[in-house]
Amino acid sequence: MKNAIVSIVMGCAVAVSTTAFAAGDMGNMNMASGAQQGASAKSSMSHGEVKKVDATAGKLTIKHGPLENLDMEAMTMVFKVKDPAMLSQVKVGDKIDFVAEEIDGSLTVTKLQKQ
Structure with a gap:
């Protein structure tokens, strides 16, 4: 013991x-x-191409390069948008720069601008 x-x-x-x-x-x-x-990785923009705009669901399908802030490789995926007005700024085929973040468990585009 x-x-x-x-x-x-x-x-x-x-x-x-x-x-x-x-x-x-x-x-x-x-x-x-x-x-x-x-902080800089989180605010850095990723590059992509709009493949689909779904205004009724408030979503964008984006073919994108690596998302460094989310540690994701290049792929095509569906994102929610933080502001529904973003959907009217783009159309299929547009080249975009964007920031995506995980918000409440969903990947969400928080910033968006056309190239």
Whole structure:
């Protein structure tokens, strides 16, 4: 029983010292640059081509390049639009720059401009 208690205490000591060591190593990291990179990636525009405009459903089908802020490869997919007025700005075949974000579990175009 005494050996079990000693083993538990030693295990806890190792875990605490490892955590403290890791936290100490993070003191030299520039956390602001990571936040800035995340913000710039989120606001950077992706490129695509409108394949379908579904005004009744409030959706666009876009053939797009990589979506870096969502960590997605190039593909064709359907997006909701944040503002229904975006749908009247484009037609099938238009080349666009856009920002898509995940909002309430749905991929949503939040910014849109024709090229």
